[in-house]
Amino acid sequence: MKNLKYLFILLLIYGKYYSQNKVIIDTLSKYNYLELEDKxxxxxxxxxxxxxxxxxxxxLERAKRQRKSNNVAEGYVFMQxxxxxxxxxxxxxSLESISNELFDNRYPARIYLLKGKMYFDHDNEKLAFDNFIIALSHAKKNNNKRQIAIADLQIAYLNGYIGKHKxxxxxLEHYYKNTEFLTPQDIEHIKISLADAYIDIYEYDKALKLIKEGLKESSKNNEFIKYNKYLILLGRHYLETKNYSQSISNLETCKRYFLKNNLDFDANYTMLYLGESYIKTNKKDKVVDNFIKIDSIIQKTNNTFPELxxxxxxxxxxxxxxxxxxxxxxxxxxxxxVDKVLDSQFKYISRELPRKYDAPKLLKEKENIISDLEKKKYFLFSSLGILLLLLIALVVSVYRSKKSEKKYREIAQDLIKSINEKRPETEEKQEPEDFISSKVDDIAKTEKSVIRNISEDTVxxxxxxxxxxxxxxxxxxxxITLSSLAKDFKTNSTYLSDVVNTYKKKNFATYLNDLRIDYALNRLVKDKKFRSYKLTVVADELGYNNEQAFASAFRKKTGTILRTYIKEINQSLE
Structure with a gap:
């Protein structure tokens, strides 16, 4: 009797499922293939x-039943x-096997574009990149300008992944202005990505213009996903321009929407920017809540990103x-x-992208030049001369590069050795006030210079x-600037500049940089965790606005390169 009861329940469920599916199929049968594709x-x-x-x-089932190969192919695209x-x-x-029967110049490039996007969505940037490169090659061979554009755009997104934002x-700007072969969905994706990339290169006004346009259009058309994608960018814009309250307000709205709708990728970036905003407002518990949630999503999806x-x-x-x-x-x-995964992907794409993408583009340009030169023999000899000079320059450059590399390593090794051998000075054991007092006395004893128009007490x-x-x-x-520090010292910038020049034997900018670089030299040797940070984080901790400013100051002060110095430290500890 009990078994009959279960059987009755199963029949009810099956009957309900069958009737629902039959209604759906009957409804879909009213539409042609193009209408189904739109839906x-x-x-x-x-x-x-x-x-x-x-x-x-x-x-797919309808296309197979009606033996329409082109639609079967499209069905496989939908199903993947x-x-x-x-x-x-x-x-x-399956799509690849049937594509051989189709007279369609989208193939085989379309196969590789789909594979590239699939691998990218499953966090395998290596295979994504390789497939986009193959797709680009086939698209160029078939002169399919839309597919060339799509492959170029996908590779551009990978460029952004490794930090080549410019x-x-x-x-993105090129294809945003030249949309002849792109769909409205393609253009919208470019617009969102371009606004994000503008923020990466600090073009905040350009980014804000695109964001406001996107918010207005998506709100008008009730496009909720698109609206929230623009809202993330607005939140990030406010974060970068230090309007943290507005940033948090917008991002919290996005977070609720994306988590509710299981849009994990967008949710992760929303919570990343939220965490950064809460860091700036010193709300550590809020930061941790968001970052722990990111970790839980990463464990579920295995989709990593560099900021992790x-x-x-x-x-x-x-x-x-x-x-x-x-x-x-x-x-x-x-x-x-996560670092192991990111490091592997980053190194691969950084190495292969120039070789497989940038280099072929340069070779194509070279072919065009040679073609022109064949028509104008006058330019042939000039070209050969230029190429010879470039070759000589390349040889000289390689020689100088190797010589410089050796020099940089030797300087780095000497710096590390001097830091390791240096013993703590006695004043390090003194109390701060005694230390400062003794240092000032030392300067007073050794310096004989007199600064005009400044009293000795002021000095x-x-x-x-x-x-x-x-x-x-x-x-x-x-x-920190000369003016801001003078204000902190309750003096004027002229007095401070004169004292620094006279007693420190350098101008203020050099003095400030020297302090930071000396600190970096010591801490990089002694602090393993500090060495593991991204250079942008190291630069930020040292008070620099960006990694480039720090690297330039480091080289100017030490005579070696920052990455060489870190590499030599790690090798010395192996």
Missing amino acids: FYNFKDNNKIKESKIIAKYY YNQNLATSLKYID ETVKV RDVYTYLVDYYKEKKDKEKQLYYIERFLE QKILTELEHFEHNELFLQKG
Whole structure:
């Protein structure tokens, strides 16, 4: 009797499911293939996965039943979306086998574009890049300008992944202005990506213009996903322009929407920017809540992104401060796992992108030049002369580069040796006030210079402030200028400049840089964790606005290159 009851329930469920499916299929049968394609992409683009899968399955079965090869191929394209990796590959392989029967110049480039996008979505940037390169080659061979554009754009996004934001902007701007072969969806994606890239290169006004346009259009058309994607960018814009309250307000709205709709990628970046905003407002618990949520999503999806290093570094430091060793160890291990993946992808794309993408573009330009020269023999000899000079320059450059590299290594080794051999000075054991007092006395004894128009008391006061500034490592703060420091010392910038020039034997800018670089030299040797930070983080901790400014100051002060110095430290410890 009990079994009959279960059987009755199963029959009810099956009957309900069958009747629902029959209604859906009867409804879909009213549409032609083009209408079904429009409906499929509308559902897919609005994250209505269940509905899009129903249409995809119906579309493919109908095309097979009616033996329409082109539509069968399109059905395989539909079916490979929103699947696990193995299932997606199965449908793309089926598409590849049937594409040989089609007289369609989109193939085989389309196969590789789909594979590239699939691998990118499954966090395999290596295979994504390789497939985009193959797709580009076939697209150029078939002169399919739309596919050339799509491949160029995908490679531009990978350029952004490795930090080549200016190159990314250049490609995106080109296709945003030349949309002849692109769909409205393509253009919208370019617009969102371009606004994001503008923020990366500090073009905030350009970014804000695109963001406001996108918010207005998507709000008007009730396009909620698109609206929230622009809202993330607005939140990031406010973060970068230091309007933290507005940043948090917008990003919290996005976070609720993306988590509710299981849009993990967008949710992660929203919470990343939220965490950074809360860091700036000193709300550590809020930072940790967002960063822990990011980690939970990463473990579920395995989709990494470069900024994850900052997420785990923060969590490690937070739990170290809390003296929670178990969680500290856990996030150290998570950092190492993610860092290994990111490092592998970053190195591969950084190495292969110029070789497989930039180099062929240069070779194409060279072919065009040679073709022109064949028509104008006058330019042939000039070209040969130029090429010879370039070759000589290249040889000289390689020789100088190797010579410089050796020199940089020797300087770095000497610096490391001097730091390791240096013994703590006796004044390090003194109390801060005694230390500062003794340092000022030393300067007073050794310096005989007299600064006109400044009283001796004023000079002594400034020297005392400078020693306090050095001893307490206040030079690591951002935004220090001669005027701001003079204001802190309650003196004027002329007096401060004269004292620094006379007693420190250097101008103020050099004095400030020397303090920071000397600090960096010592800490990089002694602090393994500090060495593991990204250079942007190191530069920020030292008070520099960006990595380039820090690297330039380091080279000017030491005579060697920052990366060489770090490399030599690590090798000396092996």
